[in-house]
Amino acid sequence: MIDDPELIDLALPQSLLNYLQQDNYDSGSIPVDISATKLKDSPRISRLWSMHKDKIKVPFLNKGYAKLGEAWHKAMEESAPESWICEKRFYADVDGKIISGAIDALEPAGKNTYNIIDYKLMSTYKAQTDLNEFEQQLNIYAFLLRENGYEVDGLFVSAVLRDWSANKVNQEGYPKTQFPVFVMEKWNDKEAEDYVKRRIKMHTSEEIPLCTDQDRWMSEPKYAVVSEKTKKAIKLYDTYESALAHQSKSTFYVEKRQAEPMRCKRFCDVAPYCDQYQAELVAEELQK
Secondary structure, eight states, X not given: OOOOTTTTTTOOOHHHHXXXXXXXXXXXXXXOSEEHHHHHSOHHHHHHHHHHTTTOOOOGGGGXXXXXXXXXXXXXXXXXXXXSEEEEEEEEEETTEEEEEEEEEEEEOSTTEEEEXXXXXXOHHHHTSOOHHHHHHHHHHHHHHHHTXXXXXXXXXXXXXXXXXXXXXXXXXXXXXSSOEEEEOOOOHHHHHHHHHHHHHHHHSXXXXXXXXXXXXXXXXXXEEEETTTOOEEEEESSHHHHHHHOOSTTEXXXXXXXXXXXXXXXXXXXXXXXXXXXXXXXXXXXX
């Protein structure tokens, strides 16, 4: 029986409610200090979550995309060739810290050698932006494989774009398929080892590091063409020149919209407890 206030009036089918409540995450049989996913993510978010997890309530309906991702992973696992290794977790001891990562799929690429394939459910916007975080994650996986006696040939992200539209394929930069495959750069052994050790140090240091722009999903500045009458933007442009070219009438003006930390504003569960973000909110209020 669901008694969550945010769900009472939604009249969702009980089957859907049951599915959204399932927690299918498998952390493995060996206690670990840091997972590969957390290792490449913000140390600040991870530490603040640990400190305040008893007070944090993740909105129930925010689980939709995560559950779609789980379903996509399950379908790919069930459809993989018998020679592939799927959803296998690997462990490594690095400077006394146990790290682990569950790899979606390993495709044989030679004797004791594999391609690493990671399945991602993402937006078309994400597919057109920086995929550096995926490169970091897959190179952590490659490090784990080598630590367990295997060799790695290639790193691939196999994506499904949840909002892809065939009507937009002729737009510049728009993905040509709903199922793009991205080839990630493979680091050499020393680069991967140095990265892993550096991230472990950041996650375990006494001082909590500040989030980077990448951690915060910082947007790019935009230039809005604004109506003088309504004071509302009619279109956003990436450059001032493009916006100025659109501003052909004196009843419009160009206004710069500053870059915003999208994760902090909309998607970070620890934002209320983050002094970095809260200090910025105070500064914004003082500037008004």
